[in-house]
Amino acid sequence: xxxxxxxxxxxxxxxxxxxxxxxxxxxxxxxxxxxxxxxxxxxxxxxxxxxxxxxxxxxxxxxxxxxxxxxxxxxxxxxxxxxxxxxxxxxxxxxxxxxxxxxxxxxxxxxxxxxxxxxxxxxxxxxxx
Numbered sequence: 001x002x003x004x005x006x007x008x009x010x011x012x013x014x015x016x017x018x019x020x021x022x023x024x025x026x027x028x029x030x031x032x033x034x035x036x037x038x039x040x041x042x043x044x045x046x047x048x049x050x051x052x053x054x055x056x057x058x059x060x061x062x063x064x065x066x067x068x069x070x071x072x073x074x075x076x077x078x079x080x081x082x083x084x085x086x087x088x089x090x091x092x093x094x095x096x097x098x099x100x101x102x103x104x105x106x107x108x109x110x111x112x113x114x115x116x117x118x119x120x121x122x123x124x125x126x127x128x129x
Contacts, residue, residue, distance in 0.1 A: 001072075002079040003114040005107065011123035012081045016043055020079065029071045036074045044072075047082035051103045055095065061102050068106060080114075082107060 004012045017023065023041040026032040029050060035042050044050070054064040072078065086104045091097050111117050117129040 001110070001114045002116045002118070003107075003110050004079065004081045004118050004120060005084055006120035008083055010120050012083075012120045013043075013045055015118075015120050015123065015125055016079055016081060023079070029068065032075055033071050036076075039077075041077045041079055042075055043079045043081065045081045047080050047106075048085050048103050051106065052099050055099050055102070061098065064102060065106060069109070072110075080110060084119075 002016075004016055006012050013025070017025075020041040020043070023043045024035055024038065025043045025045055026035065027045050027049070029044075032042060032044050050068070051064060054067065055061075059067065072080075082103070085100050091100070111129065114129065116127070119126045119128055
């Protein structure tokens with residue numbers, strides 16, 4: 001697994017597409033799960049929005065984490081792209097804090113499992129792992 005992180009509009013997807021030109025790009029878990037048996041690199045874009053959507057649909061924190069980790073474990077040749085959302089002012093809204101905290105915890109788990117972790121800033125990759 002490869003993990004790509006960085007701020008909003010920093011060129012993460014463009015960088016991944018330059019490395020894997022014939023990849024399949026997904027923006028939800030259902031689409032990703034349907035590609036589990038296919039060959040080639042599968043890219044899960046906007047990971048942070050998937051977490052936010054699940055929480056807004058009423059999934060509890062533990063359910064969201066379990067569902068996501070299970071879906072990701074079924075897919076080989078996976079690249080995950082996620083915005084960095086934990087910097088800056090802590091939101092007053094409890095749900096926003098929960099979303100940022102859960103996304104951060106998931107990113108820690110994914111980074112530990114990943115073979116490669118790259119931070120993209122201004123389109124420039126910085127390999128962290």
